[in-house]
Amino acid sequence: MxxxxxxxxxxxxxxxxxxxxxxxxxxxxxxxxxxxxxxxxxxxxxxxxxxxxxxxxxxxxxxxxxxxxxxxxxxxxxxxxxxxxxxxxxxxxxxxxxxxxxxxxxxxxxxxxxxxxxxxxxxxxxxxxxxxxxxxxxxxxxxxxxxYVPQGNFWLGDGSVVDVQGHFEAGTSGNAYQVTSESAIVLGGGAVGSLGNNNGAGMSNNGDFIPAPYNTISMDDYNDTQSQILPAAYPKGYQAFYCMKYELTQGEYVAFINTLSDLQAQNRFEEDPHASEDEAARRYTLTGTVPNVVTTTPHVPAIFLEYFDGAAYADWAGLRPMTELEFEKACRGTLTPVPGEYAWGTTNLNNTFPTIGSIGQVNEGLTAGYSVVSGNAWFNNVNALGAAIRAGVFAANPNNTGRESAGATYWGIMEMSGNCWERAITVGRPEGRAFEGTHGDGELNSLGNATNLDWPGHSGSNGVDDVIGAGYRGAGFDFPSPVTLNMRVSSRRMATSFYYIRYYDDTMRMVRTAP
Incomplete structure (x- = not known):
């Protein structure tokens, strides 16, 4: 019928x-x-x-x-x-x-x-x-x-010899490492063919800038003499995948929240712990109760987002978290690395304060002060708001038509250097290496948590409610200093770091393995 x-x-x-x-x-x-x-x-x-x-x-x-x-x-x-x-x-x-x-x-x-x-x-x-x-x-x-990020070889690390922050390298050579398959990789140990990390030089130990009890000492658990195995099942970026074009926005997050139960929603956007921040000043505007949660800044990234919040969104949407290897592929593409490069493939960086038009509106944009010849990113040197800016703001300017001036990655993905820190599954801890890249099934548990067993942070019946195994890549707009170093594609300063806190320049970007 x-x-x-x-x-x-x-x-x-x-x-x-x-x-x-x-x-x-x-x-x-x-x-x-x-x-x-x-x-x-x-x-x-x-x-x-x-x-x-x-x-x-x-x-x-x-x-x-x-x-x-x-x-x-x-x-x-x-x-x-x-x-x-x-x-x-x-x-x-x-x-x-x-x-x-x-x-x-x-x-x-x-x-x-x-x-x-x-x-x-x-x-x-x-x-x-x-x-x-x-x-x-x-x-x-x-x-x-x-x-869409196609299947193919790509490079990890950029061969930098100064200001190194746990950069990937081939063995202990200091040179970039080429990924040519999804096969298992030996991490550290110093042997030819292994994936090194410059002996962890320049990586954060978490205690540098987060007070107890939210700080936990964390570094890669491999180095030039100690090795680990990155299993074949861990998504390395060689296989094709789809990556979110923008960081998760508050509008997208509100749409998600309004499909949850009261208990699920409370666990996904309660203010505690928000580091005693003035949420409005940081442009976090989620208010209301399910199913009527609203935001006045739907175009701004979903800040104050912990890894388990982003994991819940990924599960709900049928997506999955991104790995730190996929992060570098999404930025660099297939090109030979440039030492110290940002997501747009050069070391050029605009340091001019812009004039922002239509602040708080969906057409929020930069009317002056951006660059058409240098890489544009949103960070403390140019940040006139003390907060995150609209997703895709540089590409929206008609004068910014090239990759560098739009601040775009090789594939056309936006804001992967600056604006907000993005959570990525690390190779530097066993909880991250256990990740097999399963996709969300669209259903959360009664607590509003993701349920994928292989995702870092899964702790039995509670689902994904922990953060260990998910680090940070790409840098936030002003923390910690120096942001200009943290924004580099190869910077792994906080790749293994984890904080039990929601912070004002943290968000997430999800991916899905291509069909």
């Missing part, structure tokens, strides 16, 4: 502020009661999209539904080696991973600029989710802007 659009099925539009990504005109166009699937139609658009000869940007689309105020993740159709029952829009391509937790939508042909994909259709196998009746069912479609 085929039924056309049901008026009692509520479909809520989703808006993402980073590049004005919008999901509109949602409609259930048919329900197949016998085979228990529904066809959901929508239009999807976003700005600053591209596809070139190497890679493309995309939107990760997934569906949540509820019949009783408890939200669940919808199972989208997947058929190995044949059509999945989805209908790609004109000019667009859909790729579905085998777990059916969502789809990637991206350009079919080379091009750049705003894209508007109309009449995209997704097949939801609602019977597999235990749905038998659509009455009083509420559904929402979510989208996250991502960037």
């Amino acid at each position: 085929k039924i056309s659009y049901l008026l009692f099925l509520l479909l809520v539009p989703f808006f993402s502020r980073a590049n004005n990504m919008q999901i509109t005109n949602l409609e259930v166009i048919s329900i197949e009661a016998v085979d228990q699937f529904a066809i959901i139609e929508m239009d999807v658009s976003w700005e600053n999209s591209w596809r070139d000869a190497e890679n493309w940007d995309a939107v990760w689309l997934f569906i949540k539904y509820t019949t009783d105020d408890t939200w669940h993740h919808a199972e989208l159709n997947y058929v190995d080696g044949s059509a999945d029952g989805h209908t790609s829009p004109m000019g667009g391509t859909i790729t579905t991973p085998s777990d059916g937790k969502g789809v990637f939508l991206y350009r079919s042909a080379i091009g750049a600029g705003t894209v508007t994909f109309q009449n995209l259709r997704l097949r939801w196998n609602y019977g597999q989710d235990g749905i038998t009746d659509f009455e009083d069912l509420t559904m929402n479609v979510f989208g996250i802007e991502m960037v």
Whole structure:
């Protein structure tokens, strides 16, 4: 039996502020009661999209539904080696991973600029989710802007000989190390072919700047004489993956919070511990209670984010945390490293205070003081706010069209040097090395925690509620000093550090292994 659009099925539009990504005109166009699937139609658009000869940007689309105020993740159709029952829009391509937790939508042909994909259709196998009746069912479609990072060789470390901060190296040579597969790697020990860390020189021991009880001594557990094994299952970046184009924003985080129970939400955005910070001054504006949590700065990164908060979001969205090896691949691409380089591939750095227009608005931008010839990043030398800036702010300026002036990585990913520290799974502790790169299934436990057994911080029935094994890469806007060194692609100053605290310049960026 085929039924056309049901008026009692509520479909809520989703808006993402980073590049004005919008999901509109949602409609259930048919329900197949016998085979228990529904066809959901929508239009999807976003700005600053591209596809070139190497890679493309995309939107990760997934569906949540509820019949009783408890939200669940919808199972989208997947058929190995044949059509999945989805209908790609004109000019667009859909790729579905085998777990059916969502789809990637991206350009079919080379091009750049705003894209508007109309009449995209997704097949939801609602019977597999235990749905038998659509009455009083509420559904929402979510989208996250991502960037495709292709499979291939890349380099770790940049060969720096000064201001080294635990940089990766080939053995003890000081030279960059090339990753050529996902095979196991020997860490440290000094042998030819091993992945060294410059004997841990310049790495933080946590006690430098965080008071007890939040500080814990932490360093790599390998060095030039002590070795460890990085297992084959740990994602090394050689295999293709999708990476979030921007740091997680407060708007995206609010959308997540509003699908949780009261207890889950309390564990995900309670103010304690927030280091006694003035949240408003730092541009943290989440207020309200579920399902009416709001933010006045949806375009600003989701600061005061602990690793277990980001892990919960990743699980909920069907994504996973990023490893520190993937971080360097996402920045450097396939290019030969430049000593001391930032995410845009040079050591050039703009040190001019900008003029900020439309502060607090979704079109917040820099009207003067940015550079069209040097790398742009948001850090204490140029920070006129004492807080994080809008995600993608440099790329949004029409005068910043190149990689360097836009502060973009080789693949077109934004703010991987500066703005906020990003949590990445470390190779320097056993808890990090146990990570196998499993993806979230869209469902959290009753505490609002991620449930993946291989993710660092998993502690039995509580799920992922610890931080050991997840370090920091990319640097925050002003802490700790000197930020200009921390922002470098190869800097591992805090790669193994962990703090039991939510801090004002901490956030996260998620990834997903490519289908």
